[in-house]
Amino acid sequence: MAVQLSNLKATLLEAAQKAAKLEEGVLASHTVAIDYIKPSQFFHNGKELFLGKRFYWKNADNTKVMVGQGLAHTFQSSEPNALFSIEKEWKRLTKQVVMNDNLPEFGPTLFGGISFDEKVEPDSNWSPFSNGLFYVPQFMLSIIEDEKVFLTINLYVQGFENIDQILSKLTAQENQLLSCEEHVKNESFSTTFEEVNPSNWYAQVEEVVDRIQKGEAEKVVLARPVRADFSSAIETATVIERLTEQQTNSYIFVLEALEQCFIGATPERLIVKNREEVKSTCLAGSISRGKTDKEDAHLGNLLLNDEKNRKEHEYVVKRIQNAFVSLCDDVYVPNYPTLLKMKDIQHLYTPVIGRVALNQSILSFVQLLHPTPALGGEPVEEALSIIRQVETWDRGFYGAPIGFVDMHGDGEFAVAIRSALITDRGKRSYLFAGCGIVDSSNPQAEWEETELKLRPMKRAFSGDDLS
Numbered sequence: 400m401a402v403q404l405s406n407l408k409a410t411l412l413e414a415a416q417k418a419a420k421l422e423e424g425v426l427a428s429h430t431v432a433i434d435y436i437k438p439s440q441f442f443h444n445g446k447e448l449f450l451g452k453r454f455y456w457k458n459a460d461n462t463k464v465m466v467g468q469g470l471a472h473t474f475q476s477s478e479p480n481a482l483f484s485i486e487k488e489w490k491r492l493t494k495q496v497v498m499n500d501n502l503p504e505f506g507p508t509l510f511g512g513i514s515f516d517e518k519v520e521p522d523s524n525w526s527p528f529s530n531g532l533f534y535v536p537q538f539m540l541s542i543i544e545d546e547k548v549f550l551t552i553n554l555y556v557q558g559f560e561n562i563d564q565i566l567s568k569l570t571a572q573e574n575q576l577l578s579c580e581e582h583v584k585n586e587s588f589s590t591t592f593e594e595v596n597p598s599n600w601y602a603q604v605e606e607v608v609d610r611i612q613k614g615e616a617e618k619v620v621l622a623r624p625v626r627a628d629f630s631s632a633i634e635t636a637t638v639i640e641r642l643t644e645q646q647t648n649s650y651i652f653v654l655e656a657l658e659q660c661f662i663g664a665t666p667e668r669l670i671v672k673n674r675e676e677v678k679s680t681c682l683a684g685s686i687s688r689g690k691t692d693k694e695d696a697h698l699g700n701l702l703l704n705d706e707k708n709r710k711e712h713e714y715v716v717k718r719i720q721n722a723f724v725s726l727c728d729d730v731y732v733p734n735y736p737t738l739l740k741m742k743d744i745q746h747l748y749t750p751v752i753g754r755v756a757l758n759q760s761i762l763s764f765v766q767l768l769h770p771t772p773a774l775g776g777e778p779v780e781e782a783l784s785i786i787r788q789v790e791t792w793d794r795g796f797y798g799a800p801i802g803f804v805d806m807h808g809d810g811e812f813a814v815a816i817r818s819a820l821i822t823d824r825g826k827r828s829y830l831f832a833g834c835g836i837v838d839s840s841n842p843q844a845e846w847e848e849t850e851l852k853l854r855p856m857k858r859a860f861s862g863d864d865l866s
């Protein structure tokens with residue numbers, strides 16, 4: 400067994416004492432090193448106990464995996480400015496947190512996201528997510544650099560009641576999470592994909608191009624949903640394993656909310672903060688991959704020199720650079736984009752790096768940056784208003800920030816694209832893909848671009864190769 404009961408009990412009792420003294424709930428966070436367990440297996444092992452209360456995260460450079468199960472505390476907001484109230488409560492919790500002292504660098508983690516547009520009322524598929532949903536997990540597996548493995552147990556303690564009972568329940572749950580009896584299956588699902596609104600798309604792109612040409616905005620990112628129906632309920636852990644195998648340089652994320660499950664493999668970093676260093680990614684402008692190295696390089700060169708794609712990209716660079724300048728002392732941005740290549744698509748890529756004062760939280764960057772012109776447009780309010788008028792469905796958490804913040808205000812958020820919402824107890828899903836529309840956009844080319852962006856989720860769902 401990984402966690403020494405007597406030590407965990409000491410952490411909980413200390414938290415109970417503190418809670419009694421402060422007369423409010425106190426977070427207890429207990430971390431121990433454990434033997435390696437495959438994160439998708441750990442996720443799967445919690446299906447019975449914690450379905451609807453789980454998350455999964457792998458960062459794009461493959462240095463960190465976090466899997467959360469169960470809820471020690473939930474932050475949910477349907478108010479505008481969800482992040483603001485969430486940050487306030489998180490600061491209160493982490494200020495008073497009680498941790499076992501052998502690994503002080505591993506405090507509690509808050510994981511979750513916000514909706515793309517808080518002015519849009521969530522539809523029935525997205526309502527469990529509200530405008531913002533963050534979890535402090537009851538159990539969290541962390542794997543750092545593929546070798547350091549930790550299990551954190553968090554509990555929101557309000558008094559001394561039932562500590563022994565709580566301990567025995569936690570131990571039983573922990574045993575179940577760390578046991579590897581039922582392996583994750585890799586079966587194919589017979590899947591049908593259907594455009595939710597096929598004929599509308601071309602007309603919508605044309606309308607937006609027209610409005611851009613009239614000067615209503617410069618860039619607007621238009622997205623479309625595709626519905627997938629599965630012959631039998633899809634297994635989330637299976638989809639995680641396929642995405643991990645196929646999208647090696649992407650973030651992989653899952654956020655469950657009641658019966659809904661938001662999942663994706665995105666290449667786009669919104670922000671990472673590690674003490675004084677902050678980094679963002681400008682990712683916009685796309686072309687397919689070549690079948691041979693030569694063709695691939697040729698396509699990459701076309702993209703690097705294509706006026707329309709460079710324009711799409713430049714809006715993003717300018718905005719993120721300006722946001723960084725407003726919060727950072729030093730900002731570094733290369734003069735020219737390079738290429739970022741995924742399995743199906745290549746993008747124009749420009750990193751932005753800055754230095755900040757230590758007391759800035761990552762959440763202030765999330766608030767300031769979202770939505771960048773990679774998912775909203777330019778100018779932001781005009782673009783959002785066009786999206787609200789033209790897109791007749793709810794983006795929910797698609798295209799929005801998803802990620803984590805730690806007790807120091809550090810963390811990482813990705814932009815939740817190349818993603819899907821699994822509903823109907825695993826029998827149905829909505830996949831989402833969008834693209835940056837500018838004055839010279841062509842509806843057919845934009846359609847094909849979104850098709851490329853849908854491929855990773857289609858492949859992971861169906862189990863087919865699609866190559």
Ligand SMILES: C=C(O[C@@H]1C=C(C(=O)O)C=C[C@H]1O)C(=O)O
Pocket residue numbers: 620622667682683684685711746773774816817831832833834835836852
């Ligand atoms: C909107 C999406 O992707 C965004 C749009 C891009 C583009 O239009 O070239 C490229 C990368 C992303 O910033 C998506 O994948 O759904």
Ligand SMILES: [Mg+2]
Pocket residue numbers: 683684685711834835848
């Ligand atoms: Mg594009």
